Every structure is written in structure tokens, then in C-alpha cells.
Amino acid sequence: MWIDLKNHATRVADRRIEELFADDSRAQTYSTTALGMLFDYSKTQIDADVMDTLIALAKASEVEARRDAMFRGDKINETEGRAVLHTALRNLDGGAIEVDGADVMPEVLGTLDRMEALAEEIRAGDITDVVNIGIGGSDLGPVMGVLALAPYHDGPRCHFVSNVDGADIADTLRGCDPEKTMFIVASKTFTTIETMTNARTAKAWLADKGVSEEGRFVALSSNVDGAGAFGIPAERVFGFEDWVGGRYSMWGPIGLSMMIAIGGAAFRAFLRGGQAMDRHFQAAELHENLPVLLALVGIWHNQGMGYASRAVLPYDNRLMRLPAYLQQLEMESNGKGVAMDGSDLAVQSGPIVWGEPGTNGQHAFYQLIHQGTAVVPCEFLVAAQGHEQDLKHHHQLLVANCFAQSEALMRGRTLDEARAKVAGKFEGDELERQARHRVFPGNRPSTTLIYDQLDPEILGKIIALYEHRVFVEGVILGINSYDQWGVELGKELATALGPVVTGDASAADKDGSTQQLVSFFLRHNA
């Protein structure tokens, strides 16, 4: 079937996307509306035959059976022998979900209640600044979510320290009052070197300012003993199980900073949005199923057409960190060259994901998207409504720009049109030369996800949509989306280099380049 997809790519190579709109019903056929959002993928080369092949691929890889196995709590993370149940964290009114014969829901809902009690206590108290110390999945979700929901933010200020670069925590703490600051140490394993280093620095900062650390630390972790050893009492530890992957964890304790920012009710609305997407994913037919469609469009562009990257372009400034969040979610999940059974992957692994909010990106890298030689499929996101009622004209301009970009990418500008643009300014060969620089090849694919307004519930739907998209893509590619062995080697080598950069061990066994870097560092590091 992969060969069929490649054959379709060859078949459509010389076709113009805009010509497909000769079919009046194209926009409706190649779009789906569900849960208050419209996903339009009609500005792509996908036609009925391509769709048939994509759906056949999904069926052949048993997406539906794998999906049901995930929701049921089967151990589909086969390399780590774990269930994959981040969906249980948003199963607000759902029934029992069993792992190894025990219902996990009482614990999940109990932890949520405890989180809410603490969040409301903090929101009502004297704390002005909350610093979440975590990295990767223990950082990117709440960072993205707190920014996204700024209009709902009525709790203390939230800061996020992730980098082991001392600049991060130093710059953050500079603006904080030690008497009114609390720290959330967010780490699933409670062993991550960056987080542990920053957490110890936070402790030292309080001690240095003469403030007791009592009541100032909360831990979010599946390693309750590790948190205890760090000095955080069990009643201030919010645990979660190994069936919640780090990059899928913002729905549970890792979302505490977000809950403190927006309050328990708004956080539950976020969970409800995620749960609504779960139900849609479980019930909708494949060709009307939003996560399935997003995955299939991605597979068409990456494994079918051979486009190596995908730009995520939110025309929603508060989704500023969504591309960074998706980089971890997608690339750590599906950036793998080995299939579940240990064989080499038969096709290209998941794409490079990157992006920035519009309209800013337009004034930066869109040049390449429009005229560069590599085709970059673009994924636009935009809200029908902004929150700034007094600034409606801003929102109208924002939306006009978003729609204009997908139109421009598809239509392009021919040489004749470019000549007409410069006629009168230049003549002869110079006119020709100048015109060529103003040609846009067009025929560049994009999709648009438009939703009502970026409120907590819609954010929940969008994030769950992307999670399930990753799952479907992983199943079709034959990947285990839930491990991340590819991050280990660098960690091991960094540990080994620790004593080398302190001058306590020799770099003699290292390659010439590493030796040279160490030597420069030691000479310049006073």
C-alpha cells in the first residue's frame, strides 16, 4: 500500500491543487466539522483515490483496534511494558479503567481533587509567584497552556524554569519575592539532572534569603520516594503512574501550575475538552475522524509526497508555544527508525515539526515557504473570535492574513502575472529578470483548523486532537510512539563528561573534536 501512495504522488505531480476546485463540492468533501471546529484539508493534492489508499493504510494497520486497546489500558507501549492511559486523566465522568485488574479512576479523581484543593488554597493566599521547575514533558505543556489561556489567568504569576543553564533560574528569581514565592518541582522520574539541579538551587535561594522552605515546595512525580528524599512531604506530592507518558502528562498533576493560574473550574473545562475529543476519536468513522484525518494528511505529505517537514502556524498569538510543545509531542513520539518488532522502519519516520505564530512568521521565514525549493506543508490554526472585544479590527486583520496565506500558497503567481506587476518599471531583459524574482510557484499544500475561541475547553480539544494524531501516525508507521530511547545516549555521555569539564578527568579517550572543545573550554573558563 505504501507503493500505492508513492504512485499517487507521481500521478498528481503535475497537477495544480486549485484546479481541483472545479469540483464545487471539494471544500465540503475534504473537510470535517466536529466539536465546534472545522478542519479544512481541501487545499492539498488529496483526491478520492489518495483518500482510499490512506484509509486502507489505516485499516490495514488496525488503527481502530489499536485505539480501543489504548483506551482499554492494554500495554501498548511494548518496549517498556506499559499501558498508555493519559486519557484516564480526563475521564471526568467516565467509567472504570483497569490496569492489571485494578480500576485506576478513584486514584486519578482523588488526585485531581487534592490538586484543586491546593490550587484554590494558593490562589486565595499570599503567594504571588509560582515557579514550575521541570523540563520536556514536565514543562512544555503547562508553559504552552498558561500562555494560551492568559485571558482566564486570575491566580498568582506563573514562571517556568527548565534549562540547566543557570541563566534561566537566575533571571526568573530576580523578579520574585522570596517571602511570597513557591516552587513546583515537576519531574515524572524525579531524577532528571536539569530539574534536580534547578530544584536544589531554588532551595539554596530560599536559604540564602533566610526564608524557611517549609510549605514552599510541591512535587509532581511518579517517584514519591525520590520527592521525599528531596524533603517534600508526601501530602505535598502529587503522584501519577507510569502509564502517563511525560509528553502526554499536562492533564494530571503536571498541569498544577496551569490549575493555579486559571483555577480548578477552568482546568476541569480543559479536561472536558480533551475528553470530548477522546469520545470523538473513539466513535467517529475514519473519514470523519479529526485525529485520523490530521494523521492521514500528514502521512500523505511526508511518506507520500516526500515533504520532510511541516510548519505549524497558529494565527493565535497565545498559541505561541504550541509549535515547541508539538515538537516534543510529535518528534519524540514518532521520530524513530525502528518499528515495534525491532525491524528497520519501512518508510520515513515522522516529519520535522516547526513553526511560529502568524502574522510574525510572515515577516520572517515565509519567504522560504513561498519561494524556497523545498515544499513545506503548512498547518494553520485560527480562532473565529478573539478575546479582545474592543480590538475586533485586529482580529479581522489577523484572520484575513491567515486565509490569504493558504490562498497564496496554493495559487502562487505566474510569470505572466509577475511581468504585469513590473511592466512600466523595467524593460526588455531587465523586465524579464525582475519578473522571475516575483514568481510564486504556488501549488503548495496547507490545511486550516478553525475553531470558535481559544477557551480552556477548545484548548483541551486541540491538544487531545494532536495527541491522537500522533498515535494514529505511529500505528500506521508501525512505531511505538510512547518510548524515547533516542534521548538516552546524550544523557549518558553528558554524565561521563561531567568530571572532564571540571578538570577532574582526562579527555584523552575522546575524539579530536571533543578534546579540542574541552581544551578551549578549560583555558577560557576561569
Ligand SMILES: O=P(O)(O)OC[C@H]1O[C@H](O)[C@H](O)[C@@H](O)[C@@H]1O
Ligand atoms: O519528567 P521528567 O522525568 O523529569 O522527564 C523530563 C523529560 O526528560 C526526558 O529526557 C524525556 O526526553 C522527556 O520525555 C521527559 O518529559
